[in-house]
Amino acid sequence: MTQAPQGDAQLERERRLLREMLLVRRFEEKAAEAYALGKIGGFCHLYVGQEAVAVGALATLQPDDYILCSYREHAQALVRGVPARAVMAELFGKATGCSKGKGGSMHLFDASRGFLGGHAIVGGHLPLATGIGYAIKYRQGTQVCLCFFGEAAVNIGAFHEALNMASVWKLPVVFICENNRYGMGTAFERVAAVTDVVEHACSYDMAAELVNGMDVLTVLDATERAVARARRGHPTLLEVRTYRYMGHSMSDPLYGVYRTKDEVEEQKKRDPITQLAHRLKDTGAIDQAALDELDAAVRAEVEAAVKYADGSPDPDPTELFAHVLAD
Amino acid sequence: MTQAPQGDAQLERERRLLREMLLVRRFEEKAAEAYALGKIGGFCHLYVGQEAVAVGALATLQPDDYILCSYREHAQALVRGVPARAVMAELFGKATGCSKGKGGSMHLFDASRGFLGGHAIVGGHLPLATGIGYAIKYRQGTQVCLCFFGEAAVNIGAFHEALNMASVWKLPVVFICENNRYGMGTAFERVAAVTDVVEHACSYDMAAELVNGMDVLTVLDATERAVARARRGHPTLLEVRTYRYMGHSMSDPLYGVYRTKDEVEEQKKRDPITQLAHRLKDTGAIDQAALDELDAAVRAEVEAAVKYADGSPDPDPTELFAHVLAD
Amino acid sequence: MATLTYRDALNQALREEMQRDASVFVLGEEVGVYQGAYKVSRGLLEEFGPMRVLDTPIAELGFAGVGVGAAMAGLRPVVEFMTWNFALLALDQIVNSAAKIFYMSGGQIPVPIVFRGPNGAALQLAAQHSQAWDAWLAHIPGLKVVSPATPADAKGLLKSAIRDNNPVIVLEGEMLYNTKGEVPEGEHLVPIGSADVKRPGTDVTLVCHSKTVAPALKAAELLAGELGVSAEVVDLRSLRPLDDATIIASVSKTNRCVVVEEGWPHAGIGAQVVDIIQREAFDSLDAPVLRVTQADVPMPYNKHLERAAKPSPEKILAATRRVLYLD
Amino acid sequence: MATLTYRDALNQALREEMQRDASVFVLGEEVGVYQGAYKVSRGLLEEFGPMRVLDTPIAELGFAGVGVGAAMAGLRPVVEFMTWNFALLALDQIVNSAAKIFYMSGGQIPVPIVFRGPNGAALQLAAQHSQAWDAWLAHIPGLKVVSPATPADAKGLLKSAIRDNNPVIVLEGEMLYNTKGEVPEGEHLVPIGSADVKRPGTDVTLVCHSKTVAPALKAAELLAGELGVSAEVVDLRSLRPLDDATIIASVSKTNRCVVVEEGWPHAGIGAQVVDIIQREAFDSLDAPVLRVTQADVPMPYNKHLERAAKPSPEKILAATRRVLYLD
Ligand SMILES: Cc1ncc(C[n+]2csc(CCOP(=O)(O)OP(=O)(O)O)c2C)c(N)n1
Ligand SMILES: Cc1ncc(C[n+]2csc(CCOP(=O)(O)OP(=O)(O)O)c2C)c(N)n1
Numbered sequence A, B: 001m002t003q004a005p006q007g008d009a010q011l012e013r014e015r016r017l018l019r020e021m022l023l024v025r026r027f028e029e030k031a032a033e034a035y036a037l038g039k040i041g042g043f044c045h046l047y048v049g050q051e052a053v054a055v056g057a058l059a060t061l062q063p064d065d066y067i068l069c070s071y072r073e074h075a076q077a078l079v080r081g082v083p084a085r086a087v088m089a090e091l092f093g094k095a096t097g098c099s100k101g102k103g104g105s106m107h108l109f110d111a112s113r114g115f116l117g118g119h120a121i122v123g124g125h126l127p128l129a130t131g132i133g134y135a136i137k138y139r140q141g142t143q144v145c146l147c148f149f150g151e152a153a154v155n156i157g158a159f160h161e162a163l164n165m166a167s168v169w170k171l172p173v174v175f176i177c178e179n180n181r182y183g184m185g186t187a188f189e190r191v192a193a194v195t196d197v198v199e200h201a202c203s204y205d206m207a208a209e210l211v212n213g214m215d216v217l218t219v220l221d222a223t224e225r226a227v228a229r230a231r232r233g234h235p236t237l238l239e240v241r242t243y244r245y246m247g248h249s250m251s252d253p254l255y256g257v258y259r260t261k262d263e264v265e266e267q268k269k270r271d272p273i274t275q276l277a278h279r280l281k282d283t284g285a286i287d288q289a290a291l292d293e294l295d296a297a298v299r300a301e302v303e304a305a306v307k308y309a310d311g312s313p314d315p316d317p318t319e320l321f322a323h324v325l326a327d
Numbered sequence C, D: 001m002a003t004l005t006y007r008d009a010l011n012q013a014l015r016e017e018m019q020r021d022a023s024v025f026v027l028g029e030e031v032g033v034y035q036g037a038y039k040v041s042r043g044l045l046e047e048f049g050p051m052r053v054l055d056t057p058i059a060e061l062g063f064a065g066v067g068v069g070a071a072m073a074g075l076r077p078v079v080e081f082m083t084w085n086f087a088l089l090a091l092d093q094i095v096n097s098a099a100k101i102f103y104m105s106g107g108q109i110p111v112p113i114v115f116r117g118p119n120g121a122a123l124q125l126a127a128q129h130s131q132a133w134d135a136w137l138a139h140i141p142g143l144k145v146v147s148p149a150t151p152a153d154a155k156g157l158l159k160s161a162i163r164d165n166n167p168v169i170v171l172e173g174e175m176l177y178n179t180k181g182e183v184p185e186g187e188h189l190v191p192i193g194s195a196d197v198k199r200p201g202t203d204v205t206l207v208c209h210s211k212t213v214a215p216a217l218k219a220a221e222l223l224a225g226e227l228g229v230s231a232e233v234v235d236l237r238s239l240r241p242l243d244d245a246t247i248i249a250s251v252s253k254t255n256r257c258v259v260v261e262e263g264w265p266h267a268g269i270g271a272q273v274v275d276i277i278q279r280e281a282f283d284s285l286d287a288p289v290l291r292v293t294q295a296d297v298p299m300p301y302n303k304h305l306e307r308a309a310k311p312s313p314e315k316i317l318a319a320t321r322r323v324l325y326l327d
């Protein structure tokens, strides 16, 4: 495990983590607005409440590492450095989007950053992660592949097939289960015999950790351990306990029949952004003015992204038939 | 758990178990002959060496219980009481076969005995077992469903999906994994991160037992416990350690490159039939003469089955289009 | 007659059949507590309870198999796929279990089950969530496949499907759920295998089904208005079996035909319709039959590209002009 | 030129491409230690080692996804399905991942992968093991699909498939593996998308592919002998894209056509061929195009029923007599 940075470096790092969480939060809020205005279509799954997971986990990566996500992946794309305007433009379906407007919210891609999507079949990308891990080992590379998915994906066969092979072949993959308690409107305990996802690691002789997903530093540390293990050729299953503040997607109710408003409000008290902001203020690392400044900067960035997306052209009609096959 | 029979009843029972194992052994030997003669076609998977599993497990059932199997199911059909001639006729593809000659070795069916097949996609019948368990519970019935499958099926997603649902819904299903160490030519440890199949039960909060599959009484006892538990509404995963003497199917080599002749010979020393025969002789429950008589009777039954199958007609050509759809 | 939405017509069919037959139950993701992802099962949990309205884990292969197993044991499951896109994971159970067990068992074990859900594209759901499986499912002997276009047909075909003793595929449409129409109260059954002439005409036949019926009717209007051409609109309703007679009768009268479908062109349903027409009405054809289908590409996210990919009244009109040699 | 079996031609193609390009590797069940269930990969493990000849668990969905992931990361996997029947479980990865990722990513991430294995019926393998997926796979944009009938085409098409930057489906045949033919040494590439006239003729066109080429050629012989009819036999070789030009050219010359395929009739490849012919060669057709397919039933086990279900020279002859109006 790499030595955690000290003093200023650590503060600097924490400020960066705070900024990234804020960026995600503001981006998602804007996306919700744009969706309401009909500028974004289809399914749009927001990350509000879960920011600490993507931000903490991705802080551990090198530029040549790989990332695979489900359809709830705006945050991972942003944190990985895909420009907010390219992500927003993709949600708007514009030619300037990171998938040229052909993928949309559920299918963000940026090959130049090892960001390999955005996949919308629950569990479908887990075998892909094992395959990417295999390619890394095949080339005797030192990269890792981080694979994010929700807890409901644990009930589908692909999860098991992917973990078993990653373990048998000793691949550099970190499986990050974002356990936000619900798969759409279904509480995990109603459809899973065992609700501690980490337990599944035993069946695959795989290292595992249960992680508090509302604390970005905890996520970062746990992922750092897992990534180091991966670079030594051993996969890990991380169960990160987190919570989704908004509806499953923009087409779903905010609370729904499956959870109470109180529960949601209760969870918001553990808000990862507020927590870190407080800590930084308590330690005097940042004051309210600096915080407001940070927030203003982030809001400006997101505003600019929306303007950019709005002003960008739709794909040329000929794009319909482009990229069906590679040359 | 039902009281185990005492004295004579127990001896009588053990003689019956011996007879059933002998029937299976002789039947499979004849099937191998018939296959060599081209009277049986397609894939034909024999049960030689594994007799104690089907015989021990099925001894615990009531007439209205259900049984689901993989393609290696001649034994289960015979032990369940499907006449040897109807099974042999099916292998011969005759109109008098238990599936009218349309299913063959891998698809034996006898609805009247709750024998619901004979399924040839690895893992494919496990969800069916869960569904049958659901139907039993739905009708508030007291039956159970026994589901047999090989250890290699544990690596496929359907196994996990089926076990999770059986546990969440508390269904009367006993999942019997016949661990004969190999899936075709692949040793389990080469493709499974964890080789104790029972460990998977933990991920589904399911009762489990590791069972010596070369001892019919051990199998019977363990299954009896599982069946009793099922009738109380709790599924069980049984891992029964057994061994296949012959090739994976009649199209595969006897030993192959994946195991040695010595290993096979070594295993034969634990032969379930020899073991029980010895015990019965030691206890004086049966003498050599009676044993020979029993074997002769079984051989005669199998001979008669072959004659019957041989003499039976092929399905009428119009059968090709019959039973595609039910009325 | 009451005016209902397509959604409520399906809901009524489910409720009436569940009231009529205690062996009918529905299962799938979110069908219970959440009232159905598209609210087709609204209110059923409250009326029939959790055994008959079963929320499943995200495990399409597994719960499709659970349905088949329950059907083998004599129940009449109605399996809802949240969308047919996810049924790709369940095809092994639909094709290898549901469609074959009656045949393989020599007619012993019928599988009375319904698989239903929205099929094809909605709006901007992108490539993985915008697929029409009409041609694939209709390809399979042992299945019946229906695709209602109106609320009345939705109710009548779903009721017939539930009473059928075979696996029946019901292809619905998210874009149809809110469409309104008159629906007969109570006992209203539409026989599986009968097409319906939605608009009579004399000059050209427009064959369509499901979501393409509306654009076909629209095109027929335009044809009557702009060109004084009388188009007969034939709604297939059933894709397997196809109602050859109705198709042939219409084309024998009009001598010209355009076949419209939502799916991809290559080996689509339309190709089969063309095959039938040229075979059975060869001499009455005055022009080649033309087809209007989805563009032969994965569905793009951008809404303009998506619109350009879908069949439309304009495209149908253009094709019709060509079969009428008006260009 | 050397005379090789179809099996050895495939083996040679694999070996040559693995020697030529270090990023090519094969994976699947039994491909390594067991030398391949049908010995297509014989000797490769010894020559290239376990990283490049990877034995997988029985997890079709999982290892197909592993292949796709490896391809996304730049390798060129050749995934072997022991038979295509089992690929039913992997269709989500083939259709939703392999065929769509290049498009959804706006052309950023090509997926250069081959999925290969025996397709369709062999002898008496019964319903679950005797399915031809030609029509299903050819239906999907984003895939290429080839189906070689001869050893030379098997080598040339597999080599082209491995070098292609797209997912390519290679449909082989267990009944073809032992057939012999001349095979060019070394660099022999058959372009994907080109049909081949296997026998020139003037009076009628017989369109076929894969296992139906032999019966078509046999029928052509009989036609020449018995009736003095000159039949042109067009081997499609590639099912997606189809070589429309070659088909049209032949039918424009012969004015009559019979389309033969191994699969089921309803929305089969033959239907698409018929659609093309009646659209592009309408005026040159002197008779309806007729089709010879598998009987529209699940494959029965009994060998006489099975034979009756399959296309045969006799059936092709009978259909040809009808398109020639000789009956
Ligand atoms: C195989 C499959 N089944 C169903 C769906 C529809 N669906 C999309 S997301 C979702 C819930 C997933 O929940 P979870 O895995 O916990 O992720 P979360 O949305 O909570 O991040 C469902 C049922 C799908 N996309 N894929
Ligand atoms: C999904 C699937 N993949 C591959 C096969 C081919 N196949 C048939 S049996 C078998 C091995 C199964 O081994 P195991 O489950 O241990 O059962 P055993 O044969 O040892 O009884 C394989 C690979 C299949 N039938 N189904």
Ligand SMILES: [Mg+2]
Binding pocket: A150, A151, A152, A178, A179, A180, A181, A182, A183, A184
């Ligand atoms: Mg969740």
Ligand SMILES: [Mg+2]
Binding pocket: B150, B151, B152, B178, B179, B180, B181, B182, B183, B184
């Ligand atoms: Mg085994």
